[in-house]
Amino acid sequence: MRKVSITSLLSALVGLGAVALVAFPSQAESLQLELGKHGPRLKLLPDCDPNYDDCDFRRDDWRDRRHSRGCTEDRALDKAERMGIRRARIESIGRREITVRGRQYGDRVRVTFGTERGCPILDRE
DSSP, X not given: OHHHHHHHHHHHHHHHHXXXXXXXXXXXXXXXXXXXXXXXXXXXXXXXXXXXSOOOGGGSOHHHHHHHSOOOHHHHHHHHHHTTOEEEEEEEEOSSEEEEEXXXXXXXXXXXXXXXXXXXXXXXX
């Protein structure tokens, strides 16, 4: 009898735990986990009903930040590799330009990118 009561108590606890997990998934939208260079961070988002409120809190998205900044060293290296330049490396970084060196078709190549958005090609040698 004791074994039956323990089994039924454990099954009731498991069942209540499953109900608790199923009952609260809609509240998980108000929490956001951000993983950055300073470690993980939980962010509480405001409650917003798009039918009645102006929900602009999601505008601070990583895509917006990515496009608002100019060309970085990593983006210049990525663009050089997409252009077919192998073993690309940064030669110099200035306020208005980033110079990348590497090899293309066996020849040494130097490409200068602007620091504006989109990494425009300024010079190619």
